[in-house]
Amino acid sequence: MGKYDRIFQSDAVFEEFLSPEEAVAAILLKGVAYANAIVTAAADSSLENLEIEWFADILSGFEVFEEHANDELLEILDRLITLANISQGNAKSEGLGALFNSANDSLADELVLDGFAAGVSVLVDEDKLIIPKPKTPLLKQLQEALEIEDTEAEEVIDSVLNAFAESEDENENIDIYESPLGNFRLPIPVTPEQGGKIQSQEGTVGFSDDLGTLLRIDYYPIPDNQIEEMRSLGQQQYFQSILLNKYIPQVIVSNLPEANVVYTDNCVDVIEGAFFALANMPDGASISRQEENGHSQRLDAYRGLIIFSYCNFLYIISSQRCFFDGETHNSIEEEAELIKAEILEFIDSIEFK
Template identity: 25%
Template structure:
């Protein structure tokens, strides 16, 4: 089922720019906000943990903020996992709108405007609702002119037009948190002239990669806030 997204022309000051794979905000002196236990990353808010999907021997690194963890390497991986606690007003929106409309509303109001500001010409190419995945999830493919995390590796000349990157997103609500998981279709940039996949094939590839990634995340009940 395809959705038409209404994307408000407002810019929200959020941490979601991390999902674009560009400039990283300052890290605290201790490094990560979360922690690493063996080969597992644990989020600083305690709402999820996952096996780190990149390898140090391939240049794999982990960075994070209190809400977004980013995993990337020197080959072809750039993955972001965001978890945002729903404030009282957002819980009301969720309960009032229902899952499908709420996911569309949240992405359109709090995520896409940030991309539009960072990458002029950014647009949602496709959006589909997955009613049986994570009790209702929104899958999107977003085009980002000049927004690839692999520009340096692509070896573009300064006089060449910016590459239009494509990122896939899956969004859902779990344990009173809005989760957004994202990855870039790296081969679209790295293979360039030899790349032949159609938009329909790209959508399937990104959806399968994201669903496989989400299947490896352990979702935890957030710790109670002391009264």
């Protein structure tokens, strides 16, 4: 018996199939390709040590997943792992075989190559940009199980390797900011050509430019007594208290007395629980307009803020929306959703450690 026959030649199937809703998310929305990649990665490594965030990041680069947010990919992955009993390490071989069979049975013809490409991606040696020889038997059996011709398989492998090479070239040209505490890193979101500036001090870093961009990260290690307070109050109540009663009064209102909170939202499905607030800041933007008398006057702005915790750090991440002369405001709810989406996109670019 080949090393991977117990997976790719297993007769096991799930007694519980995906619900219609999960089928839409996991199959019609290309979740089947995701399942095939899980099998490929899991077959040759410990699932307990699988870096799920990295795995989701790999798949987010596929066109078939372009409409999926990172949280959605993680949810699909968690669901599939649960179905296969992988997370508990129970019946690993049978679980992987059943996962592969259930995915493959539902795999639409047009997604076969996507499934194979996802499997190839998790086997690439990113430093050498090759498929390591010890991994080639696994890749060959995945190819045969999906009934892919050698020519097509070679084209997919070449395409995946080229994509990794292009990504590496792009990353070499991206400037990275890393927190002095080493708890996060991210591509710098502003450029010198647009007047980009980085202002960093203990516990905070801000990125701004001449176009009105302002993205700020405040971060604090959470001491034990605050962890206890969070447990006592409840996470959402704790976040709300910190943001509305401490941070905004001390950081914003103390400098802009007319600033006030106009919208709040408990984002329980964001980053395992977060809290959002929108502050109206008259004359509070980071950029100014020139008055006829030669004086400069700061623009009006909204500041959106999201607070959450990760690995015993408290994060408050914010962004501003400047209002230039003559620009019409949307409703508060619409402005809140726009700036919240912008902050979440910024958060997706951050690698937390």
